[in-house]
Amino acid sequence: MPKVYNWQIGREMEYPYEPGRPDKQFSAVFDTNKCIACQTCSIACKTTWTSGRGQEYMLWNNVESKPYGSFPLQWDLKVLDMIGGASWEGDRYVGKTIFEKAVENGQTVEGFLPTLEDWSYPNCGEDEMAGEPLVGGYHIDEVAHPVWFYYLPRICNHCSFPGCLANCPRQSIYKRPDNGIVLIDQERCHGYKQCVKGCPYKKAMFNSETGRSEKCIGCYPKAEAGLATQCIEQCIGKIRIQGWISPPEQAREDNPMDYLVHVRKVALPIYPQFGTLPNVYYIPPMTVPEPFLRQMFGPGVTRALRIYREELPNDPELQGLLLLFGSTNQIMTRFDVRDGWAHGYRRDGKEVARVPITEPLVVRPAYDPQYDVVRLDTT
Amino acid sequence: MTPPSAPTPKATPVGLVLAAVAAVFVLNFLILGYSTQMALKPAPTRVAPPAPIARATPAPVPPPALLARFIAVPPPADPHDAAWANAPELPVLLGPQEVSLPFGGGSVAEVSLRALHDGDTIAFRLEWADDSVNSARAVDAYRDGAALQFPLAGSPTPPSALMGERGKPVAIWHWRADWQDPAPTASAAEATWYPPNSELVARGFAQPPAPAVACVEYLSEGWGTLTRQPAHHVAARGNHRDGVWAVVFQRPLGRVMPHEPVFVAGESTHVNIAVWNGSEGDVNGLKSVSTSWTPLEIEKLPESDRLTARYVAGALPLDPTDPFWAAQPAQVVGLVPQRLVLPFGGGAVGRLHFRAAHDGRRIAFHLQWRDDTADMENGVDTYRDSVAMQFPSRGATTMPSPLMGERDKPVAIWQWRADWQAGAGDRLRRQPAPESLLVAATSFDTLPRGMFDRPVPETSAAKFVAAGWGTLTRQVRQDIAAHGVHADGHWHVVFVHDLATDDPTDPAFRPGETTAVNFAVWNGIAREVNGLKSIRMEWMPLHVEPAPK
Numbered sequence: 001m002p003k004v005y006n007w008q009i010g011r012e013m014e015y016p017y018e019p020g021r022p023d024k025q026f027s028a029v030f031d032t033n034k035c036i037a038c039q040t041c042s043i044a045c046k047t048t049w050t051s052g053r054g055q056e057y058m059l060w061n062n063v064e065s066k067p068y069g070s071f072p073l074q075w076d077l078k079v080l081d082m083i084g085g086a087s088w089e090g091d092r093y094v095g096k097t098i099f100e101k102a103v104e105n106g107q108t109v110e111g112f113l114p115t116l117e118d119w120s121y122p123n124c125g126e127d128e129m130a131g132e133p134l135v136g137g138y139h140i141d142e143v144a145h146p147v148w149f150y151y152l153p154r155i156c157n158h159c160s161f162p163g164c165l166a167n168c169p170r171q172s173i174y175k176r177p178d179n180g181i182v183l184i185d186q187e188r189c190h191g192y193k194q195c196v197k198g199c200p201y202k203k204a205m206f207n208s209e210t211g212r213s214e215k216c217i218g219c220y221p222k223a224e225a226g227l228a229t230q231c232i233e234q235c236i237g238k239i240r241i242q243g244w245i246s247p248p249e250q251a252r253e254d255n256p257m258d259y260l261v262h263v264r265k266v267a268l269p270i271y272p273q274f275g276t277l278p279n280v281y282y283i284p285p286m287t288v289p290e291p292f293l294r295q296m297f298g299p300g301v302t303r304a305l306r307i308y309r310e311e312l313p314n315d316p317e318l319q320g321l322l323l324l325f326g327s328t329n330q331i332m333t334r335f336d337v338r339d340g341w342a343h344g345y346r347r348d349g350k351e352v353a354r355v356p357i358t359e360p361l362v363v364r365p366a367y368d369p370q371y372d373v374v375r376l377d378t379t
Numbered sequence: 380m381t382p383p384s385a386p387t388p389k390a391t392p393v394g395l396v397l398a399a400v401a402a403v404f405v406l407n408f409l410i411l412g413y414s415t416q417m418a419l420k421p422a423p424t425r426v427a428p429p430a431p432i433a434r435a436t437p438a439p440v441p442p443p444a445l446l447a448r449f450i451a452v453p454p455p456a457d458p459h460d461a462a463w464a465n466a467p468e469l470p471v472l473l474g475p476q477e478v479s480l481p482f483g484g485g486s487v488a489e490v491s492l493r494a495l496h497d498g499d500t501i502a503f504r505l506e507w508a509d510d511s512v513n514s515a516r517a518v519d520a521y522r523d524g525a526a527l528q529f530p531l532a533g534s535p536t537p538p539s540a541l542m543g544e545r546g547k548p549v550a551i552w553h554w555r556a557d558w559q560d561p562a563p564t565a566s567a568a569e570a571t572w573y574p575p576n577s578e579l580v581a582r583g584f585a586q587p588p589a590p591a592v593a594c595v596e597y598l599s600e601g602w603g604t605l606t607r608q609p610a611h612h613v614a615a616r617g618n619h620r621d622g623v624w625a626v627v628f629q630r631p632l633g634r635v636m637p638h639e640p641v642f643v644a645g646e647s648t649h650v651n652i653a654v655w656n657g658s659e660g661d662v663n664g665l666k667s668v669s670t671s672w673t674p675l676e677i678e679k680l681p682e683s684d685r686l687t688a689r690y691v692a693g694a695l696p697l698d699p700t701d702p703f704w705a706a707q708p709a710q711v712v713g714l715v716p717q718r719l720v721l722p723f724g725g726g727a728v729g730r731l732h733f734r735a736a737h738d739g740r741r742i743a744f745h746l747q748w749r750d751d752t753a754d755m756e757n758g759v760d761t762y763r764d765s766v767a768m769q770f771p772s773r774g775a776t777t778m779p780s781p782l783m784g785e786r787d788k789p790v791a792i793w794q795w796r797a798d799w800q801a802g803a804g805d806r807l808r809r810q811p812a813p814e815s816l817l818v819a820a821t822s823f824d825t826l827p828r829g830m831f832d833r834p835v836p837e838t839s840a841a842k843f844v845a846a847g848w849g850t851l852t853r854q855v856r857q858d859i860a861a862h863g864v865h866a867d868g869h870w871h872v873v874f875v876h877d878l879a880t881d882d883p884t885d886p887a888f889r890p891g892e893t894t895a896v897n898f899a900v901w902n903g904i905a906r907e908v909n910g911l912k913s914i915r916m917e918w919m920p921l922h923v924e925p926a927p928k
Contacts, residue, residue, distance in 0.1 A: 057759070108721055115760045169721070169909050170849050190851065191757065192909040194722075208758045211798075 001103070004161060007248050008272035008298070009093035014100055015275075016108055016166045022180035026158045026218050027245035027257045028232060029267040031283040031325060033308070034239040037063045037126070037151040041231035041240075045155075048230045049217065054209025057119045060216035061231040063153040067292060068125030071154075072118035075202040076271060080295075082110050086273035088299045097275025098163055098200050109167040109198035119205075131289075143286060143309060150285040153239070155231060156203040156216030157270065157278030158182050164215065167198025179244075180279065181218035189213055200274040226331050226346055238326025244333060245279060254334045256321055256344070257281075264318060266304045268297035283308060316340070319357050327353040444674035445469045445650060447494035447501060447642075449681065454495035454502035458618045458625035463504055466493035471652055473667040478541055479602045483665035487654040490525075492673070498680050498711065498730040499749040501642050502629045503527055505652065512619045513657025514556035521662045524555040524655040525617075525626050528599075529640035529648060530672075537649045540672045542599045550640045551597040551605065554615035554626050556657070559593035593617070594628065598638055602664075610636060612751075631749060633727040633913065637906050641726040643715050645679035680730060683710035683919075686896060688735035688742055688888070690924040695736055695743035699864045699871035704745045707734040712898060714913035719782055720848050725912040727902035731766075739926035742888050743875045744768060746898070753865035754903025757798040762903040766863075766872050767794040769897040770886030770921075772844065781897045781918045783845045791886045792843040792851065795861040795872050797903070800839030839863065840874060844884040848910075856882055878923075891925035 001014040045061040062071045070076060079098065080086060086095040101110040131147040140146065158175075162182050165173040172188035173195060175181070184195065184204070189212040195204040196213055204215040219229035227233070232240040243257035251262035260267040260281065267281035284293045284301055286308050293301040312318055320342030321335055330352040332344040337357070344353035367374050448466050455462045469492045475485025491506040505525050513523045528551045530537040538547030594615035596608040612635045617626035632642050640648065649672035655661035689707065696703050709732040716726030727750075734745035746766055757763045771779050772789040779788035840861030842854040858880070863872040878888045887894055895918035901907040 106721075106723060113760060116758065119759060170851070190909075194909065206759050208756075211757060 001099075006097075006161065006272075006275060006277050008269045008277055009097070009275060010091045011093065013097050013161075013275050014103065015161045016099070019161075020175075020177075021160075021247070022175055022177050024178065024244040025160070025180035025246075025279055026223065026242075027261075027279045027281070028155075028229075028240060028242045029257065029260050029281045029283065029325075030153055031239045031322065032150055032152065032285045033283060033287075034237050034325075035063065035151040035153055036237055037065065037153075038236060039063055040234050040236050041153055044230040044234035045216075048219075050214075052209070054207035055214070058205045058207075058214065059122055060203065060205075061153065061155045062122055063151050064122075064124075065126045065128060065149050066152045066296070067130050067149065068128040069152075070124065071122045072114035072202050073121060073124060074118070075114065075200075076296075078112055079110075079200045079274065080271075082112065083273070086295070088273075088294075091299055093273050093275075093298075095273055097273065098198075099161075099166065099275055109163045111163065111167070111197045111200060113193055113197045114202060130292075144289045145287045146289075148285075148288050150288055152270075152282075153231075154201065154203070154270075155229075155280060156182065156218065157201060157276070157280045158216075158218055159279060160277035161275065162199070163274070163276050164195035164199040164204045167194045168192075169194055176220065179218070179220065179223050181220050181223065182215070183217060183220070184213055184215055186210075186212055186214075200271065200276065201278070223331070228329050228331055232326075233329040235326055241325045242331055244331070254336060256324065256332055256335050259321060259335075264307060265300055266307050266318070268300045268304055271296060272298045316357055320355070323355045323357065324353055327355050442671065442674060443469060444647070444676050445492050445494055447496050447503075447675065447677045449644070449678040450495050450497055453497050453500055454629065456502070456614065456616055456627055456629055458504055458506075458616065458627045459620065462495070463493055466495045466504065468493055469673070471669055471673055473652065473654060473669055476541075476653075476664050476666050476668045478670075479664055481664045484655070484659070484661050484667050486656045486659045486661070487667035490652055490654060492650075492652065494675070494677075496632055496642070496644065496677060498644060498713075499632055500629055501632045501677070502627055503650070504625060504627050505654075506623060506625045507654055508622060509619070509624050509656055509658075510622050511658045512556065514560045516557050520657065521655070521660050522555055522557040522657040523617075523624060524553065524657075524661075525624070526551050526553040526653045527628055528552075528651040528653070529675075531638060531640055537672055539601070540649075540651045540670060541668070542602055542605070545600050548598045548600045548638065550608075550638070551599055552594055552613045552615065552628050552630075553597060554594045554617060554628065556617060556619075558595075559615075559617055596639075608636065608638070612636070612639070631751065632729045633749070633902065633905075635727065635751070635902070635905055641716060642677055642729070643726060644677050644713055644729055646715070647674055647676045649673065650675045680711055680713040682713045683733070685893070685920045685922055686710050686712070686733055686735065688737050688744075688921065688923045690890070690926050691736045691738055693738065695738055695741055695875055697743075697860055697862050697873050697875050699745060699747075699862065699873045700866070703736075704734055704871075704873070707736060707745065709734055709747070712915065712919060714898065714900060714915060717899075717910050717912050717914050719916075720910055722910050724910070725901070725907050725914070727905040727907055728900040728913040731898055731900065735921070737878055737888070737890070737923060737926070739890065740878055741875055742878050742923070743873060745871065745873050747869055747871045748900055749868060750865070750870050750902055751868045752904045753797065753870070755797045755801040756903075757796075762901070762906050762908045763796055763798040764870060764903045765794060765796040765899075765901040766870070767792055767899040768874060769793075769845075769899070771895055771918075772884045773887040774883035778895065778918070780847075781895070781915065783848055783851070785847050787846070789844050789846045789884060791854075791884055792845055793840055793859055793861070793874055793876070794843065795840040795863055795874065797839075797863060797865075797870075799841070800863055842885075854882070854884060856880075888923050890923050893920050893922045895919065896921040 002018045003012045004015045004019040006013050041061045042059055050058040064071050083096050083101045098110045129147050129149050158181050170190055172185045191211040193206050196206055204213050206213050228242040232242045245257040248262050251258040253263055267283050269278050284297050284304055317337045320337035324342050324344045330346050333347045334345040336343050340357045342355050343351055346352045446467050450465055471490050471492050487507050493504040495502050528549050538544045543549035592614050594613045596611050596613055597605045599605045613630045615628045634641050651672050653666045653668040655666050712731040712733050728748050732747040736743055754764045769790050769792045772791050775788040779785050779790050784790035840859050842859050843851050844854055845851045860875045897915050899912045899914045901912050
């Protein structure tokens with residue numbers, strides 16, 4: 001099997017195909033600290049792409065509560081269990097990826113096929129808290145809360161080494177060379193469900209009406225036009241930003257994706273230990289105890305949390321970039337922060353977003369001398 | 380003998396935790412298992428210690444093998460049926476179990492083992508001496524029982540003969556006398572005073588699915604890991620006569636679930652035996668057992684060496700139940716699991732019955748195989764039954780690989796699928812929680828049509844061309860008719876096609892000449908799809924009888 005270098009696990013690993021890098025790689029960063037699980041993203045995707053028969057159960061975009069929520073049920077814990085837990089030595093992953101574990105068992109990709117029931121409870125575990133029991137008069141004064149949960153919005157990660165692609169016996173799945181979006185060729189797909197089994201994030205889904213598997217298409221018609229996906233554009237919490245990510249050695253400081261992932265390293269891959277090199281990154285929730293986050297986002301959590309908690313308040317550049325999240329429906333390829341304003345630019349250099357670091361504050365006095373009235377804030 | 384599966388302690392946290400778990404496990408076994416034994420065993424009735432027991436001698440090398448002989452009729456379920464005389468008898472020496480606590484058993488020194496198969500069903504017969512029948516469910520007594528153990532397919536070397544090992548599971552079929560003849564039911568009055576907790580009984584770990592089955596199937600990966608299979612396909616029946624127990628276990632030759640042993644005619648596997656004697660207080664690890672596997676050879680099917688498409692004058696019926704087909708002689712085709720390319724597997728169907736006829740213009744094939752369930756749904760988590768025939772394409776100048784052809788040597792493949800025949804889905808489509816989500820009924824109505832693997836609406840089969848694995852491509856012209864009927868635990872599928880076409884990817888059927896054919900069968904309930912299938916490793920010659928001038 002060819003050897004490929006996976007920077008997210010700090011080492012080479014085995015993958016069934018030779019590495020090939022697209023011209024640009026689809027990428028996004030989700031700030032979990034801002035997600036309120038309103039599911040606007042899920043509905044934006046659902047009404048756009050999966051409103052047909054056979055797609056009733058599909059949520060290419062879903063938001064689950066962690067630690068108890070999951071769609072399909074227990075997708076992540078099952079895969080973690082199958083690969084035998086996951087251990088790191090520093091930034092180097094020393095456990096097995098889904099590809100390496102599969103070799104032991106005479107398979108291509110280690111994975112499981114969810115049952116019908118597993119797909120039936122997309123809101124399972126919603127808002128359920130982990131940690132100490134709540135008692136009357138409880139007051140939390142630590143940053144990592146002893147009682148916690150958080151929301152995890154998920155789409156296809158358009159991985160650099162996709163598990164779905166590796167497990168397809170018909171080579172029906174491919175990465176688009178122009179944008180790295182992973183697609184299933186509906187003409188070639190023969191409905192073997194091997195991609196459903198092979199994707200550790202369970203973002204390939206079988207359509208029993210057409211007899212083929214489907215997945216998030218990264219809204220590629222919009223990406224071709226330089227526009228963000230439906231789920232990213234419609235996010236009312238402005239927790240998401242889309243862009244093109246570079247390999248770490250080619251990172252550009254003024255590229256929003258590179259800055260968040262490679263330069264400041266506040267945005268982290270989800271379950272990097274699976275080995276697929278996912279291209280959707282997460283700013284981890286700062287209120288959650290670190291051990292759980294290390295399992296989900298890898299050893300970079302310590303640094304990311306420190307920057308978010310301690311450096312962000314005094315870092316106008318990072319503040320500016322976080323404010324550019326959700327500020328435009330166009331894909332920004334460059335940003336800068338000048339004189340208290342953050343600016344975002346698209347591929348041709350045109351400015352597409354401008355936001356102030358500090359919103360102007362207007363204080364309206366209670367007494368209005370012009371009309372000689374006292375204003376009551378009654379609304 | 381392979382050491383037990385308990386992990387050795389290592390100087391790592393994981394190793395220590397595992398070691399601690401193992402230690403607790405062993406302690407539990409010691410405290411609970413052993414003290415329960417002591418408490419329940421009716422000591423006063425055991426007046427005399429058991430007679431010294433002949434120990435099992437070390438297995439000779441190579442150990443004698445059990446031959447599962449082929450017979451033309453279904454193997455009998457009755458242990459005293461005369462047909463068992465056809466099966467060669469193999470004595471297997473047993474000894475006490477003395478590897479894992481509780482040590483003991485060993486009162487049964489020898490069993491006689493026989494096996495038969497008819498290509499569809501395999502049956503094993505165990506016989507051992509036991510003066511008493513112990514079949515009562517009682518608070519102070521144990522019951523007679525016997526178990527067969529098989530490695531699962533996929534292990535290059537068999538796992539530990541003593542209940543398998545971690546990562547190398549074994550299948551165990553357990554028959555018990557009390558399951559077969561449960562204690563007399565309570566009187567109506569007693570049932571009123573103490574209503575049976577039928578829910579608890581039905582869900583109990585150690586209960587067969589029905590009294591008539593009397594057997595429970597388990598998986599095991601070492602001591603203490605015995606786990607009940609989700610479904611059961613083995614039937615067992617015992618009979619005690621003249622101080623001898625005789626028990627017959629029966630199962631379809633092909634496996635029905637993914638984690639079941641695979642029996643392939645013409646190939647070998649292993650079997651091990653354990654016997655419990657209720658009058659000796661045998662239960663759990665107190666049993667008579669062989670410490671090594673007995674090799675099991677499954678006799679090859681008497682296959683046809685050449686298939687024939689007979690010339691007939693008259694209609695070739697598409698209906699598989701038409702009397703025309705019963706009048707045609709059936710030829711036997713043996714199948715094996717697909718083991719050449721990932722995903723290795725399949726093997727749920729070991730044999731096809733083949734019939735073929737042509738009328739000089741059209742050719743028809745009738746395929747029949749055992750499958751107890753009709754799996755018609757290709758859903759989110761289900762698979763469908765299917766059969767395919769493969770022929771060298773007329774355009775192949777030399778014989779292509781029998782395994783889906785090769786580059787520049789294409790093969791023609793005709794596939795029938797139960798879900799295609801079942802229709803466009805509405806009747807069989809299951810969806811997770813569909814009522815809670817938005818559905819537009821019409822938006823994808825056009826998608827299913829004309830897509831890659833859908834056959835034309837009026838048929839249930841599709842024609843493909845392939846030139847190696849992963850190259851399966853739908854032919855432009857879909858001039859194939861096929862129809863399947865599921866009856867009496869068998870699928871019957873008929874394909875009808877023109878004898879000659881002008882498409883060079885089609886097979887060449889020339890009356891008076893011989894071409895070749897291969898087969899693939901998928902069993903949906905065994906989760907077979909893609910490369911998980913039963914096939915032939917070589918072409919089978921197919922002679923097309925000459926048509927009269």
